[in-house]
Amino acid sequence: MAVAIVVHGGAWEIPPRLVDRHERGCIRAAQIGHDVLRQGGSALDAVEAAVCDLEDDETFDAGRGSFLDRDGNVSLDAGVMDGDSMKSGAVAWVSGIRNPVSLARKLLEQGVASLLAGSGAEEFARESGFSIVPPEAMTTEAAIEFYRTHRSENPRQIFEPLPRGTVGAVALDARGAIASATSTGGLPGKRRGRVGDSPIVGAGYFAETGAGGASATGHGESILTVGLTRVAVDAMRNGLSATDAAAVAVEALRHPKIGGAGGLITLDANGTAGHAHTTSRMARAWIDVNGDGAMV
Ligand code: GLY
Numbered sequence: 207m208a209v210a211i212v213v214h215g216g217a218w219e220i221p222p223r224l225v226d227r228h229e230r231g232c233i234r235a236a237q238i239g240h241d242v243l244r245q246g247g248s249a250l251d252a253v254e255a256a257v258c259d260l261e262d263d264e265t266f267d268a269g270r271g272s273f274l275d276r277d278g279n280v281s282l283d284a285g286v287m288d289g290d291s292m293k294s295g296a297v298a299w300v301s302g303i304r305n306p307v308s309l310a311r312k313l314l315e316q317g318v319a320s321l322l323a324g325s326g327a328e329e330f331a332r333e334s335g336f337s338i339v340p341p342e343a344m345t346t347e348a349a350i351e352f353y354r355t356h357r358s359e360n361p362r363q364i365f366e367p368l369p370r371g372t373v374g375a376v377a378l379d380a381r382g383a384i385a386s387a388t389s390t391g392g393l394p395g396k397r398r399g400r401v402g403d404s405p406i407v408g409a410g411y412f413a414e415t416g417a418g419g420a421s422a423t424g425h426g427e428s429i430l431t432v433g434l435t436r437v438a439v440d441a442m443r444n445g446l447s448a449t450d451a452a453a454v455a456v457e458a459l460r461h462p463k464i465g466g467a468g469g470l471i472t473l474d475a476n477g478t479a480g481h482a483h484t485t486s487r488m489a490r491a492w493i494d495v496n497g498d499g500a501m502v
Contacts, residue, residue: 211494229489248385249289254308268391271349272391273393276396283404284390286311288383290415292414295312295313295316296320310389372404385413387421408435415475428465434458460484469485
């Protein structure tokens, strides 16, 4: 059976000077995930490898170099779903973890909980052998500069338009299994304890073998209200193509009472990738049954 992968690096108003970096980063991550699939790895292995690579790239709002929260710290969310077992694992508001998507996968495999937050997630990381790095290892000059220039005492302020965003991947492996993963530093300046859609199954990520998978990016509060990725996978299960399913989900995000900004990538059970977004740009790359490509 053919293998396929689609990745994204956020849907916001990515400025022209950052377009090349976003495109290169997405192409590289898609290639890494595809290599895993070609070598016989599982869809879960592929989305983890692709998202780890995006987390390590400071271009994106995930892992090292993420936007800082209101207190000037990096606090990360990530989730991963295995569409075969329909099990998910997620961590929220974790600090000092280089690759939160790997911690989320560890939780999925251990099965002690679906979602761990804050100090509980960090305790689980230590117990599971993850190294905890100091705060300065997770911050970059660019993130500190953005924090300095956009800092606000207004707790409701969202610094739109944002120059970069959340990352994610969806993959189909040679056995036909589908997996999805999403990782983020969240909105810049978020108040302590604020968690968006990315670590919430059905909102930030969802996968169901035989139906499809999806990963979301954008304004977390709106995506949570819609249950964006669940809407898309339900649509693919009901026979819509990956592209049409993404469009249906984004239409729900445009509901006049929600008015959400963001987007998602989708992959159907036949290995065709799709996407849709409300924002001016969405960084993404794919290697699917119809070929490969990238777009920002
Ligand atoms: N979509 C990422 C967030 O709102 O936290």
